[in-house]
Amino acid sequence: MKSLEELKAIREKMQGQVGLRKEDETTTRVVVGMATCGIASGARPVLNAFVEGVAAKGLNDKVVVTQTGCIGLCQYEPIVEIMEPGKEKVTYIKMTPEKAVEVIDKHLVRGQIVAEYTFK
Amino acid sequence: MYRSHVLVCGGTGCTSSGSQAIIEKLNFEIAKNGLDKEVQVVKTGCFGLCALGPIMIVYPEGTFYSMVKEADIEEIVSEHLVKGRVVSRLVYDETVTTEGVKSLQDTDFYRNQKRIALRNCGVINPENIEEYIGTGGYEALGKALTEMTPEQVIDTILASGLRGRGGAGFPTGRKWQMARNFVQDGGQKYVCCNADEGDPGAFMDRSVLEGDPHVVLEAMAIAGYAIGASQGYIYVRAEYPIAVKRLEIAINQAHEYGLLGKDIFGTGFDFDIGLRLGAGAFVCGEETALMTSIEGNRGEPRPRPPFPAVKGLFERPTILNNVETYANVPRIILNGAEWFAEMGTEKSKGTKVFALGGKINNTGLVEVPMGTTLRTIIEEIGGGIPNGKKFKAAQTGGPSGGCISAENLDVPIDYDNLIAIGSMMGSGGLIVMDEDNCMVDIAKFFLQFTVDESCGKCTPCRIGTRRLLEMLDKVTKGKATLEDLDRIEKLCYYIKDNSLCGLGQTAPNPVLSTLRYFKDEYIAHVVDKKCPAGVCKDLLKYEIDKEKCIGCGMCARQCPANAISKTDYVAPGKKLPALAIDPDKCVKCGACMEKCKFSAISKK
Numbered sequence: 001m002k003s004l005e006e007l008k009a010i011r012e013k014m015q016g017q018v019g020l021r022k023e024d025e026t027t028t029r030v031v032v033g034m035a036t037c038g039i040a041s042g043a044r045p046v047l048n049a050f051v052e053g054v055a056a057k058g059l060n061d062k063v064v065v066t067q068t069g070c071i072g073l074c075q076y077e078p079i080v081e082i083m084e085p086g087k088e089k090v091t092y093i094k095m096t097p098e099k100a101v102e103v104i105d106k107h108l109v110r111g112q113i114v115a116e117y118t119f120k
Numbered sequence: 121m122y123r124s125h126v127l128v129c130g131g132t133g134c135t136s137s138g139s140q141a142i143i144e145k146l147n148f149e150i151a152k153n154g155l156d157k158e159v160q161v162v163k164t165g166c167f168g169l170c171a172l173g174p175i176m177i178v179y180p181e182g183t184f185y186s187m188v189k190e191a192d193i194e195e196i197v198s199e200h201l202v203k204g205r206v207v208s209r210l211v212y213d214e215t216v217t218t219e220g221v222k223s224l225q226d227t228d229f230y231r232n233q234k235r236i237a238l239r240n241c242g243v244i245n246p247e248n249i250e251e252y253i254g255t256g257g258y259e260a261l262g263k264a265l266t267e268m269t270p271e272q273v274i275d276t277i278l279a280s281g282l283r284g285r286g287g288a289g290f291p292t293g294r295k296w297q298m299a300r301n302f303v304q305d306g307g308q309k310y311v312c313c314n315a316d317e318g319d320p321g322a323f324m325d326r327s328v329l330e331g332d333p334h335v336v337l338e339a340m341a342i343a344g345y346a347i348g349a350s351q352g353y354i355y356v357r358a359e360y361p362i363a364v365k366r367l368e369i370a371i372n373q374a375h376e377y378g379l380l381g382k383d384i385f386g387t388g389f390d391f392d393i394g395l396r397l398g399a400g401a402f403v404c405g406e407e408t409a410l411m412t413s414i415e416g417n418r419g420e421p422r423p424r425p426p427f428p429a430v431k432g433l434f435e436r437p438t439i440l441n442n443v444e445t446y447a448n449v450p451r452i453i454l455n456g457a458e459w460f461a462e463m464g465t466e467k468s469k470g471t472k473v474f475a476l477g478g479k480i481n482n483t484g485l486v487e488v489p490m491g492t493t494l495r496t497i498i499e500e501i502g503g504g505i506p507n508g509k510k511f512k513a514a515q516t517g518g519p520s521g522g523c524i525s526a527e528n529l530d531v532p533i534d535y536d537n538l539i540a541i542g543s544m545m546g547s548g549g550l551i552v553m554d555e556d557n558c559m560v561d562i563a564k565f566f567l568q569f570t571v572d573e574s575c576g577k578c579t580p581c582r583i584g585t586r587r588l589l590e591m592l593d594k595v596t597k598g599k600a601t602l603e604d605l606d607r608i609e610k611l612c613y614y615i616k617d618n619s620l621c622g623l624g625q626t627a628p629n630p631v632l633s634t635l636r637y638f639k640d641e642y643i644a645h646v647v648d649k650k651c652p653a654g655v656c657k658d659l660l661k662y663e664i665d666k667e668k669c670i671g672c673g674m675c676a677r678q679c680p681a682n683a684i685s686k687t688d689y690v691a692p693g694k695k696l697p698a699l700a701i702d703p704d705k706c707v708k709c710g711a712c713m714e715k716c717k718f719s720a721i722s723k724k
Binding site for chain 2: 002004007010011013015017018019020021033034035039047051055064065066067069
């Protein structure tokens with residue numbers, strides 16, 4: 001390494017990784033239901049799509065993707081809940097990796113809830 | 121890109137309670153469940169809560185598992201990592217509330233802490249330089265080299281009010297200034313790191329080296345730039361094998377990344393660091409003895425002045441700072457002197473790490489702002505004293521320090537206050553004692569340590585401490601007189617005034633401070649021939665209450681010295697004759713008292 005720029009590049013690359021390990025009340029939480037029902041209906045690819053999508057959009061500072069047990073609406077799995085600080089929880093149902101990309105783009109980046117995928 | 125990180129403590133405490141096997145099992149189970157692309161296992165440094173080890177924390181949820189066993193791993197992986205269900209029986213009790221699991225930062229242990237020196241311990245993988253860089257590592261070095269002059273670096277450290285964390289509390293900036301200015305002949309200067317942590321009960325330096333080794337390397341490079349040195353040495357105890365290994369890895373990685381070596385950041389600044397292993401002599405923690413040892417000679421102190429800043433290692437200007445001191449430096453450079461000076465008291469800035477040990481529930485490492493009271497540390501962070509016992513005293517500064525009695529529990533802890541109440545900061549060992557500890561015995565314990573560790577070069581220390589120990593021994597055997605107590609005090613001051621180095625000058629402190637606060641205990645030993653805490657064996661007497669004894673003979677069977685025999689007295693309502701202890705044969709092991717089911721045996 002011969003310059004500060006190279007140091008910065010490594011820092012940015014690693015920040016998303018190390019940043020996962022802080023606890024902060026200002027972050028948005030994306031919670032994927034990962035009980036047996038969720039996994040059986042394909043929650044894992046959805047979870048991974050969120051993890052990768054959030055990193056790709058550079059949202060690691062503001063968004064954490066985590067998992068939880070059975071949310072209780074097994075027929076609507078895979079279920080994803082998005083909790084933004086100070087806002088009401090949004091529940092997306094019957095998610096797929098493709099829908100996840102759309103939700104990241106619209107909801108997490110631009111702040112528009114994708115109403116057609118939500119639980120009514 | 122991993123969605124979850126499982127951090128497992130790889131510090132010495134958790135390693136000895138089996139964390140390495142846990143890591144292997146975790147990796148195995150994670151692979152078995154096909155999660156190896158999703159979940160990363162990270163071996164970190166010490167979390168500080170050593171009493172609950174092995175410790176494991178799962179992010180991003182921040183679930184804190186304590187006392188994890190290898191057999192629990194399968195369940196943690198299949199429940200928590202696969203299905204997202206927290207294994208609540210293994211979660212640290214303090215984080216469990218009626219509303220669910222609360223954040224670790226909100227528990228009593230962590231809430232009152234402020235982690236600066238320990239900020240990366242238990243957070244990053246110490247064997248991966250990129251993780252350190254990811255938390256802002258080596259940016260302070262970059263800033264110092266490209267934006268600041270050496271004078272500005274020194275001024276920043278001076279203005280921050282940082283004082284040496286090794287014990288004496290000398291202002292770090294002033295030390296650097298002296299090394300920069302006093303000798304300007306363009307020759308070699310040295311930056312040394314004192315990692316020869318020797319106080320019984322202190323282990324913060326080890327934790328920093330194990331958990332965040334790069335912070336020490338970065339700070340030493342900054343110090344090298346400030347004073348104009350191109351070579352550094354870390355003097356670390358060989359008894360710290362994990363710390364030594366991680367330092368070696370860190371130095372190699374820093375070389376690979378060009379953060380040590382020639383022309384760092386293209387600024388023309390060269391700096392390199394060598395490791396020197398100490399053989400564990402306590403005196404080598406003294407600065408002049410440490411340098412003598414690095415030079416390859418027997419580790420003996422030499423008189424000061426000349427101070428190391430003028431004539432140190434290889435007779436060249438040298439600065440020597442402690443590990444914890446260095447751990448503060450990069451943050452000060454990055455955040456500014458004002459940020460650091462805001463924390464702490466008027467003359468002691470920043471935070472201090474304490475190693476909590478002894479009679480305390482949460483044994484471990486805590487970092488608190490200077491000025492925190494002992495009461496907060498012991499009762500809130502430390503979780504109080506086990507078994508509902510009463511606090512008697514806390515020993516700070518190890519064998520060089522003194523004890524703090526209950527009356528001083530609310531004194532804000534900083535360098536100057538501790539000296540005013542007859543103790544010292546020392547390296548930050550904090551040993552808590554309850555009513556079952558005999559203060560004469562404690563003083564004797566620490567003195568025994570200094571007698572063993574005295575290097576023998578000067579007479580007051582070599583012979584003085586030994587005579588002092590003999591006199592204390594007389595006290596604990598009930599053979600001393602009140603005049604002996606005066607003689608003890610006189611000898612203490614003689615040793616303090618005449619010893620060559622800090623080891624001898626501070627060796628009598630435990631005796632002096634226990635004499636100051638617990639004179640009544642000394643007098644009880646001398647006049648009443650009693651040890652109030654029931655520790656000093658020669659003054660103990662075990663007795664059987666003949667009215668309570670049912671004559672079962674359990675105690676007599678336990679006795680290794682055949683000191684218990686039948687009497688001809690049968691207590692009213694009992695069928696067998698009571699037993700009695702022959703005080704001449706009794707070795708005071710206490711085995712009889714432990715076995716008696718009728719509480720008929722007491723010690724006085």
